[in-house]
Amino acid sequence: MIGDSSTLRVGEQIAAIGNPFGLSGSMTAGIVSQLGRLLPAQNSGFSIPDVIQTDAAINPGNSGGPLLNMRGEVVGINTAIQSATGEFSGVGFAIPSQTIVKIVPTLIQEGEYHHPWLGISGRDIDPDLAKVLGLADSRGFLIVTVVENSPASKAGLHGSTETKEVNEINYPVGGDVILSVDGKTVRQIDDILIHLQRNKAVGDEINLEILRDGRTTNFVLILEERPNSN
Structure with a gap:
């Protein structure tokens, strides 16, 4: 059972x-x-x-x-x-x-299952990165790369545009920060992926709360099929 x-x-x-x-x-x-x-x-x-x-x-x-x-x-x-x-x-x-x-x-x-996909990669906001970005909280997910022609790209999400060196460590800056997904707080990439796995399918809408240039904006994306890794 x-x-x-x-x-x-x-x-x-x-x-x-x-x-x-x-x-x-x-x-x-x-x-x-x-x-x-x-x-x-x-x-x-x-x-x-x-x-x-x-x-x-x-x-x-x-x-x-x-x-x-x-x-x-x-x-x-x-x-x-x-x-x-x-x-x-x-x-x-x-x-x-x-x-x-x-x-x-x-x-x-x-004979197959189509996983929903956003088309982004990046890194979690840890305390060090939050300090570099001037954020009050170490939560959220910084978008570093947006895949061309992906749902994220079509919705107008931005990846990092440059890096900033602090204490000999290069940090990505300039990208959108995902704060929530469908109203649920995002503390790390796991929160986004788990939400997709449990609740979403290809063709569904997803609402992302984005921090960009100090302002929050909501973006609606239409999820597409995850491409083959090769």
């Missing part, structure tokens, strides 16, 4: 099932270490947002196996680990059931 991953809480007990090293039907136990993680890009070129972090042992052969809550419901699909050696070191990741329920039916019917 598919459970609701949105009800998971940090510290909740879970179990992972898989075939590590060919040992079929193996079960390991642990807890939910954190929610809403951003899994860095590997082969696809695009990071995976909104993943579950767990300390339940996940090894080669576990990928694709279920992550279960204590009611036996599937709340995720085991996907990857973070390790310097390639062996499990206490940090595993699973795709949440919320994402599975949204994407898998389309994969079955059409």
